[in-house]
Amino acid sequence: MNLELPIWHAPDGSVVSCTEKVKVMTENMEELAQMAQDAFEDAILMGCDEQQVRSFLVALMQRLENPYQG
Template sequence: MTDAQKDAFLWVDHEGNPVSCAEKVQILRENDAELRQALQDAFDDGVLMGVAPQAMLQTFQAMLSDLKSPFQGGAGEQSS
């Protein structure tokens, strides 16, 4: 994702509306940048130590799948 794409990305709330609070958007962008850098560093380390790139990606995907919402039973789930 390019910097322009990252800037154009819309964070949405649980109703699908864009998050418009500038401070919230700034924090989300900072978190995004930090996570991307940490993932890239971990990916590079793994590959340099001989792990197959696809295996690293599968590990990251498994981590994402295991995320739980602090408000619900799983990531992205909403209560009725």
């Protein structure tokens, strides 16, 4: 899977330019994408409905909680 990652921004709109932070974000997003792809393929091979699995993965991401908010 070839990911086109964005330029990461802080909440104030400034660019996250720290090389190490960008490297960690890249590694995390690549790992997440591969894990999601593997789970998606497994679901398809087990006979699950493709659209249902896609919808679940989207909903899963939308339910992520920010533990640092507040």
